[in-house]
Amino acid sequence: MLQLQVLRQNPQAVKDRLCVKNFAEPQLVDTIITLDDERKKLQQEFDNNQAKVNSTSKEIGGLMAKGQKEEAEIKKQEVGILKSTLQPISEKLAVVEKQLHDELVKLPNLPSVQVPVGKTPADNVVVREGGIKPQLPAGSVPHWDLIKKYDIVDFETGAKITGSGFALFKGKGAKLQRALIQYFLDYNTAAGYTEYHPPFMVNEASAYGTGQLPDKEGQMYYMPGDKFYMIPTSEVPITNIYRDEILKEENLPVQMTAYSPCFRREAGSFGKDVRGLNRVHQFEKVEIVQIVHPDKSYDVLDEMVMHIENLLKSLELPYRILRLCGGDMGFASAITYDFEVYSAAQQRWLEVSSVTNFETFQSNRMKIRFKDDSGKSQLVHTLNGSSLALPRIIACLLENNQAEGQIRLPPVLHPWFGAEAIYMK
RNA sequence: GGAGAGAUGGCAGAGCGGUCUAAUGCGGCGGUCUUGAAAACCGUUGACUCAAAAGGUCCGGGGGUUCGAAUCCCUCUCUCUCCGCCA
Numbered sequence: 001m002l003q004l005q006v007l008r009q010n011p012q013a014v015k016d017r018l019c020v021k022n023f024a025e026p027q028l029v030d031t032i033i034t035l036d037d038e039r040k041k042l043q044q045e046f047d048n049n050q051a052k053v054n055s056t057s058k059e060i061g062g063l064m065a066k067g068q069k070e071e072a073e074i075k076k077q078e079v080g081i082l083k084s085t086l087q088p089i090s091e092k093l094a095v096v097e098k099q100l101h102d103e104l105v106k107l108p109n110l111p112s113v114q115v116p117v118g119k120t121p122a123d124n125v126v127v128r129e130g131g132i133k134p135q136l137p138a139g140s141v142p143h144w145d146l147i148k149k150y151d152i153v154d155f156e157t158g159a160k161i162t163g164s165g166f167a168l169f170k171g172k173g174a175k176l177q178r179a180l181i182q183y184f185l186d187y188n189t190a191a192g193y194t195e196y197h198p199p200f201m202v203n204e205a206s207a208y209g210t211g212q213l214p215d216k217e218g219q220m221y222y223m224p225g226d227k228f229y230m231i232p233t234s235e236v237p238i239t240n241i242y243r244d245e246i247l248k249e250e251n252l253p254v255q256m257t258a259y260s261p262c263f264r265r266e267a268g269s270f271g272k273d274v275r276g277l278n279r280v281h282q283f284e285k286v287e288i289v290q291i292v293h294p295d296k297s298y299d300v301l302d303e304m305v306m307h308i309e310n311l312l313k314s315l316e317l318p319y320r321i322l323r324l325c326g327g328d329m330g331f332a333s334a335i336t337y338d339f340e341v342y343s344a345a346q347q348r349w350l351e352v353s354s355v356t357n358f359e360t361f362q363s364n365r366m367k368i369r370f371k372d373d374s375g376k377s378q379l380v381h382t383l384n385g386s387s388l389a390l391p392r393i394i395a396c397l398l399e400n401n402q403a404e405g406q407i408r409l410p411p412v413l414h415p416w417f418g419a420e421a422i423y424m425k
Numbered sequence: 426g427g428a429g430a431g432a433u434g435g436c437a438g439a440g441c442g443g444u445c446u447a448a449u450g451c452g453g454c455g456g457u458c459u460u461g462a463a464a465a466c467c468g469u470u471g472a473c474u475c476a477a478a479a480g481g482u483c484c485g486g487g488g489g490u491u492c493g494a495a496u497c498c499c500u501c502u503c504u505c506u507c508c509g510c511c512a
Contacts, residue, residue, distance in 0.1 A: 040475070047474090047481040054481090057493040061443035064492095076492040083492085246435090246472085375454095377472080 001365045002107050003379075004036055017110040020117055020326040028103055035100040042093040049086050053079055105214065109361040111326050112298075112335040118325025125325070127337065130309065131318035134344050134400045142345040143395040144276030146402060147173065153277070165266075165281040167391070172417075176397075176409075177284055179416035180390055181259050184286035187311055188387060193257035193288055198237035200260055201228040206240040209366040211332040221263050234260035234287045235384045242291060243366040246377055252370060253300060254291040257387070259284065277391035278350065284390040290383045291368060294360070297381035301357045304385050305337055308353050311387055316410040317396050318342040320349065334359040341392065345399035350392040355385035 007014050007029055015026035056079050063072040116125045147153035152173025158166040169177050189195050207213045207229045212220060221230035231237060238258050247254070262285050266274075273279070288307070292300050305321065312319045324336040339353035360379040363369070369377040401408045409417055 043474075043481080050482090051480055053492085058443075060492050064443075072492080079492045 001105055001361065002110065003360060003364055004032070004104070006110075007032060008036070014110065018107070020111045020115060021108055021329065022119055022327045023108055025106075028106060032100060032103050032107075035096060035103065039093065039096045039100055042089055042096060046086065046089045046093055049082055049089065053082050053086065056082070108331045109334050109358065111329060111333075112357070112359075114323070115329065115335055116323060116325045119327035120325075121328050123325035124322040124328055124338070127321045127323050128309075129318075129320040130313060131316065131342075133318045133342050136344050136400075137403060140345050140399070140402055142276065143343075143398045146398045146407070147276065150407070152176070155276070163281075165279070167277065167280050167282075173394075175416065176394060176413075177390060179413055180388075180393065181284060181286060182416075183412060184311070184387055185257060185259055187314075188257035188286065188288055188307075191255075191307055193255040196234075196238055196241075196256055196258040198231075198234055198258055198260060200231050200237075200263075201226075202231055202236050202240070203228060206236055206243070209240050209243050210236045210362055211365065212236060215331050219265055221265060230263035231260060232264050233262050233285060233386075234258040235289060238287065238289045239291075239362060239382055239384070240366065242368045245368060247291070247368070247370040247380065249293070249370050249372060252291065252293050252380065253296065256289045257286060258289075259286045261285075262389075277395040278346075280391055286387055286390075288385050288387050291363075291380050292383065293370070294378065294381045297357050297359060297383060301335070301337075301355065301383055304355050304383060308339055308355060308385055308387050312339065312341065312352075314410070314412050315393065315397070317393070317400065318344075319352075330356065332356075332358050332361045334361065339386075339388075341396045343392075343396050343399055345402070346395075350396065352388050352392050352396075353386040356383060358382045358384075 002014070011029050011033060015029050018026045018029070056075055060072050060075045060079070063069075063075065116123065118124065141149075144155075150172070152169065152171055154168040154170055155164075155166075158168040161168065185195055201223065204213065204227060207220065212229070212232060216232070220232055222228070223230070229236075237260075238256050241256070242254065261282050263282050266279060266281065288304065290300055290304070309319070309321065319339055319341050322338045322340065324333075324338055329336050333356045336354055336356045338351050339355070340349035340351050342348075343350050359381050362382045363379040368380050368382070370380055372378050397409065398407055401410075
């Protein structure tokens with residue numbers, strides 16, 4: 001949620017930034033400011049009357065104590081009249097406040113100045129590429145064939161148990177997944193992140209806090225009996241740890257990492273792009289989240305990009321880093337870098353991580369603040385990134401490392417699979 | 426699932442209709458004393474809103490009673506204790 005103060009200070013600048021995100025209704029900014037003016041007027045009127053009610057009520061207390069009942073009765077009548085004027089004002093105020101809030105949450109975050117202008121993924125800017133695209137041997141196949149050949153992921157049985165888009169990992173496939181989760185978590189904690197294992201369902205307040213509600217309601221699985229949402233990413237429970245908290249400045253930055261399964265409905269997609277592990281309803285992911293001083297968030301963003309880049313290097317996968325254009329960024333993002341790995345058998349790039357600086361967009365909703373030197377409360381900046389999402393990493397590891405009757409895993413995974421680099425028989 | 430108790434400022438904890446602009450303690454901050462520190466003493470110390478002052482709001486959330494609610498009533502949520510069930 002954007003800060004009203006920012007809109008009021010420079011409405012035109014806000015509208016200009018919204019246009020970079022291809023936001024369709026920049027005039028909403030003016031509507032919001034008008035509503036806020038009205039709110040202020042009503043609030044003042046209400047406060048003035050309330051002050052009179054309060055002071056007169058105190059007088060009544062004094063009169064009653066002295067036994068001056070008749071004077072007290074007169075005052076009671078006065079208060080009665082004042083209160084009857086208070087009622088309609090507070091009703092109007094409630095309506096205006098709700099309208100104001102409802103409109104304000106429709107505004108996406110403002111893109112930072114570094115964000116390239118553009119409408120579609122084609123307008124994203126490639127920042128860096130790394131690794132070497134492998135030359136696959138003749139007869140190489142995509143991962144959806146490999147998983148059958150080696151019997152390590154079974155989609156048919158997954159569909160039998162639950163439904164289409166749910167994978168059943170088996171044998172060395174299940175072990176590879178477990179190994180990657182552990183490797184990623186250890187890599188993150190070694191860099192100073194504290195490991196968490198959160199609940200995999202959240203309540204409405206948490207889903208709202210990180211911006212999943214009301215924007216992405218249909219994307220989440222929902223349990224109406226308990227009003228819980230299955231988490232679409234551990235970002236939701238992890239960032240909400242600090243909801244409604246005021247941190248001490250010396251406790252910043254807060255660095256957290258968590259593994260969780262992620263549940264996404266992703267209704268309506270089909271075809272080659274979503275085949276096999278390319279898109280599933282439940283996938284495993286290790287996430288990193290940071291809560292930082294507003295002056296530091298862009299330095300931290302660069303650090304996080306480096307951190308994830310080095311992790312990809314260690315897996316020996318060809319990768320590239322994209323700076324997303326305004327039109328391709330998420331609702332809550334001020335700037336996002338996407339990481340993609342090259343799937344040699346599918347001959348396409350697959351997104352495996354997304355690193356975002358939300359600036360104050362999440363912290364304003366969640367009221368995550370810190371006390372600065374002068375004792376003032378300020379909103380923190382929040383950032384997160386995947387390190388990493390597993391299915392497409394697995395797809396690429398399988399495809400890019402396939403050889404005659406075997407798949408060679410990179411050395412960092414040898415602790416789980418033995419010294420020999422030949423696995424998946 | 427059944428029965429009971431409870432939710433108050435960073436923490437602990439009083440408060441049972443009218444100086445509650447919430448006692449007290451701990452913690453934090455400032456000062457006196459000290460070479461420095463500790464101790465002791467003195468002072469100070471919540472959030473939000475309004476450009477600011479005045480004012481207003483906030484004692485788990487929502488609603489009600491009353492001239493007046495932390496305090497009484499209703500309701501929801503959560504926590505704890507005991508019993509039951511259970512990996």
